[in-house]
Amino acid sequence: MRYRNFHRNDEETTYWLSYSDMMAGLLLCFVLIISLTVLRSKVMYDQKQTELAGKEQELIIQSEELENERLTIQEQGAKLNAQELKLSEQEGELLAQQLKLDEQQLKLEEQSQLLKDLEKLMGEQQAKLDNIIGIRSELIEALSDEFENSSLSITVDEKTGAISMDSSILFEYNKSLLKTGGKDFLGEFIPRYLKILLSPKFRNYISEIVIEGHTDTDGNYLSNLELSQQRAYSVADYCTRSDTTFLTDTEKRELEKVLSTVGKSFSEPILKADGSVDAEASRRVEILFRLRDEEMIREMMEILNETSTGR
Numbered sequence: 001m002r003y004r005n006f007h008r009n010d011e012e013t014t015y016w017l018s019y020s021d022m023m024a025g026l027l028l029c030f031v032l033i034i035s036l037t038v039l040r041s042k043v044m045y046d047q048k049q050t051e052l053a054g055k056e057q058e059l060i061i062q063s064e065e066l067e068n069e070r071l072t073i074q075e076q077g078a079k080l081n082a083q084e085l086k087l088s089e090q091e092g093e094l095l096a097q098q099l100k101l102d103e104q105q106l107k108l109e110e111q112s113q114l115l116k117d118l119e120k121l122m123g124e125q126q127a128k129l130d131n132i133i134g135i136r137s138e139l140i141e142a143l144s145d146e147f148e149n150s151s152l153s154i155t156v157d158e159k160t161g162a163i164s165m166d167s168s169i170l171f172e173y174n175k176s177l178l179k180t181g182g183k184d185f186l187g188e189f190i191p192r193y194l195k196i197l198l199s200p201k202f203r204n205y206i207s208e209i210v211i212e213g214h215t216d217t218d219g220n221y222l223s224n225l226e227l228s229q230q231r232a233y234s235v236a237d238y239c240t241r242s243d244t245t246f247l248t249d250t251e252k253r254e255l256e257k258v259l260s261t262v263g264k265s266f267s268e269p270i271l272k273a274d275g276s277v278d279a280e281a282s283r284r285v286e287i288l289f290r291l292r293d294e295e296m297i298r299e300m301m302e303i304l305n306e307t308s309t310g311r
Contacts, residue, residue, distance in 0.1 A: 135205045142196045162288035176230035187246040208290040209258045211235050216279035217266045229263030236261045
């Protein structure tokens, strides 16, 4: 009986030892499997980490490239904006220049039109001037013919038609009261003078008949001015007063419409050949005429001359 139990215990012990070995072997296998699995996982993890690091590096590089591209785009955008701004400024300058050119063109057109108007006006005034010159020439010729063989010894200025009368015929020295001989002179001269100027042929062209008094250079200007004015007035008064018989009332009225007097003192003396004052010739009374529009045409010609010279 004891032997059997001992043998049975040995069998049991042997059984558990085998089972333990088997379990230990299995455990070892599991450990190996797990170790391999862990190792493999570790290797794969490391590979993934390496791949991820590579991807991150690629992403960093790509990000840097994108940033560089963004900066480049921004720079290009800034350049484009600057160019657009410059183009806008140039367009503004071109527009301003175009406006200036338009203004200049308009001004040129206005000046051209003004020039045409001036040329037209000049032509009209030239025609009037030619007519006035013709009338003046005819008047001067008619006056010269009238007094050419006259005992009055009157000389008609070939350019102006003015007639000068020696004051000694009309007045005493330094006096303004007409002498008898002076009255006789005027009684013969004035009717013949007015017969031409107030004739139907010339009357409408006459704007003014002027009697001018002149003195020599002795004395001061104002005293000579007063004397010259009084002498001119005395002649005009004698020609137009009511008791004058050498003119009709109609002739007097016509004369009064155009007659004026002026004293010139010694502002226009007569000079001798050597340049000295001819006192006797300077003491004179002149009678002259002005034609209608003559002053206006002279002023207009001056304006046209200033315009043509750009002043």
